[in-house]
Amino acid sequence: MSLTLATEAPPFDLPGVDGRNHTLDEYADAPILAVVWSCNHCPYVIAWEGRMKALQEEYGDRGFRLVAINSNDAESYPADSFEAMQERARDQGFNFDYLYDEDQSVAQQYGPERTPEVFLFDRNRRLVYHGAIDDSREEDAVSARYLRDAIEALLADGDPPVSETPPVGCTVKWKG
């Protein structure tokens, strides 16, 4: 079951594609933190990851941090292995941390169902938005920019206009 709104972000300590571990506390200075469940092999992730980069690029200097986590079972889906993550991050020039939740323990705490799936936290690390990045995998067909609007609202000390949407994408590949 996914985190409910206003829940505090569960801690994590996960290896990143940059070769070092990253913890939730490391992002404490960021007033806005998006934790996005992601992976390599899903066409929905591939369709949206350019927009993930764009958001980090656009809002990074105002303290927004986006962290992507891959929890997929790499034994059944080798394209989602840590080595493949490193390769993808390098090839695509990711400007956000990309972490590997190999034992799926962090996913079990957050409860994502799909990739991509956003958990957006405010400065107190309370969940304020959960769901899709926007309303279309086709960028030129987007009419509602949920995550962008939520970031803008938080930067203006307000609440996201929409706090929950159904994530659209591949299922998280659980072990067993």
Add this chain to the structure above:
Amino acid sequence: MTVELLYWEGCPSHPEARELLEDVLRQRGLDVQIRMRHVATRQEAAELRFPGSPTIRIDGRDVDPAGADESPALTCRIYRLPDGRVSPIPSREQLEEALA
């Protein structure tokens, strides 16, 4: 002519693929029933040479031959569009070409 759409419930793209396929069939005046086939297990995926959801075959031939030989898996299939973008469903052009 047989038109088969193989899908896996874990991927949300098959309704959109079916809708597009129905539209292309209708536009070409083809009154063909789409045979929907759910692939539920890895064993079925292997037996059916199912490279991901959705997979569309016209008279047994994959509409995207380039991706047909990927390892069988219960996953969302990646289609590469002519403009270089990636899509979870084949393009209209791919379907039209397969039906030509």
